[in-house]
Amino acid sequence: MPAITLPDKSVRQFDAPVTGATVAEAIGPGLARAALAMKLDGRLVDLETQIDHDADVVFVTRRDPEALELIRHDAAHVLAEAVQELYPGTQVTIGPAIADGFYYDFARNDPFTPDDFPRIEAKMREIVARGEKFVRQVMDRDAAIRFFDDKGEKYKAEIIQDLPRDETITLYRQGDWVDLCRGPHMRSTADIGGAFKLMKVAGAYWRGDHRNAMLSRIYGTAWRDQKELDNYLHVLEEAERRDHRRIGKEMGLFHFQEEAAGSVFWHPKGWKLYRTAEAYMRRRLDAAGYQEVKTPQLVDRALWERSGHWEKFRQHMFIARVEDEDKTLALKPMNCPCHVQIFRQGVRSYRALPLRLAEFGSCHRYEPSGALHGLMRVRQFTQDDAHIFCTDQQIPPETVRFVELLASIYRDFGFSEFFVKFSDRPALRAGSDDVWDRAEGALKEACASAGIDYTLNPGEGAFYGPKLEFVLRDAIGRDWQCGTLQVDYILPELLGAEYVAEDGSRRTPAMLHRAILGSFERFLGVLIEHYAGRFPLWLAPVQAVVATIVSDADAYAGEVALALRKAGLTAELDLSNQKINAKVREHSLAHVPVLAVVGRKEAEQRTVALRRLGGSTQEVLPLEAAVRRLADEATPPDLSS
């Protein structure tokens, strides 16, 4: 005799077990039409699920957030049915709902191409129009294995094999098509609606393991209605518009070419941006008690063997051999072993700790060709790296200092939001479990004293120690891991770093590896996308263009540009024989933040008309006032009062 409690606390009594659909009908025809699934005691289930006990029921309609996941999951099934109808012999594997959509992985000799999409999508719409009912069916484990084996679906059979023995095996049938699935699903394929689109194909390894077969994955997106779909497609366009590779080309910041795949050719404007960021970082590090150093690019294999890199990191290193000498050198992939060499020079007292050695360290790492991605993933990059040699007791206060510095720097670059991930010991690691216990404990304590909330990232630590990862959120909500703080007891030990303690004994210091931007290349890529190329004045590679309206103003325009440059601004002069409209357009497209327009009137009155990027108004100021104003605005945040 189930008593069903609804969200408004009202209770409905039934004489016998009922399905959710029956309950919905009992409540009203409107709800019966709208209900897609229900939450039974908090668990999302099919509407056809039998309710045989007193329960809380919440019906899920199209408006609820759960609806999206149902629509996407159902769409994945429809995709699979469409594909098997059109391409017999294709095996199905898995097809989940994901953020913004769904995918389905197929096993097929000929992978799908986007050319197949129109047919598949048309077939999907046909299946949606058929309104095939989703029917859940429980099957005995062995029978299910046989069932899929007989159909030639060996991936499905394998999935069942690997399910826990006590797991209920459920199948979902829509029309004549059946899939192994734990559900839940909506009532019928018609509930999916029309707001879906196939997006791209990709290879994907079976079970995500590169030793397994490569499957053909089709990605799709699905939404509640056309408006949501259009909105999503618009957001994608927006992200494409911000792509740093596109903007880098448009603004002439940098380029790549085959002969140096994965390494950046910085152009004058891009390098200006880079140097601005570097100069800012140098000032911040100086002020925070770091000492800058510079260490060798090419280092003998012997040092990498001692540090453990040769064993743990070799496949990522560029190795160089010299013909005349029997030596093997490697381009450094990290700066830490070299910093330990500096620490080891002379005798260090505990009084000198913490010792903070910073380097804008140029590193090379061999990245797999498929991983390269503009500035975001390169083979040669420069870290804003530093190593803090300290005692155990100094780890928490150093962590607090570091996080304060990091937060302030992110703020100055225009990022207000970041979060922290804690990565603990990986499978492949150096050092004993005792040392790892100590290092992880120290880092946790440091987090507590810095008041840091973090999410755990199990097994993702560096081979020499656990780490905190600092993740930025950009202007359109994407996350970028940039900063890091790693506790390391192992490298100082391996490389023989020591200090003389208060009691005269020799001790090994702890070493904190830390970076705030991560790599300049990647961070600048993030910055370009965050600002979509429209940098704040202090970062903009070209801060102002002085543009004339008539050639009579050329001489005065030259004076204005010179005055701006004398005040430390990067200013260009546009005396070209074009209308002011064209100049405004050209420099707006180039994302120049300030256009200083001078015509006959300005030349006579010794004024300039300032026009801000994206604005439609002008501000006419006397020359000196304009220069003062812009110089003031262009002052980096750490130098302005």
Add this chain to the structure above:
RNA sequence: GCCGACGUAGCUCAGCGGUAGAGCAACUGAUUCGUAAUCAGUAGGCCCUCGGUUCAAGUCCGAGCGUCGGCACCA
């Protein structure tokens, strides 16, 4: 590294067996103009590389390199 797509003028792209094209940019000339494109003209190409098929190859086939989208990787 794996799967797929792509590689043509500085940029964006069209051409898909039969003499290499467009728009923008560049250059030249005219125009001196008040806040997102003034007009006219000129020039510009180892069609990624190497092999093959063919009377004939940007065009078809193979290999390599690179780029893009995923996967794996990000130690």
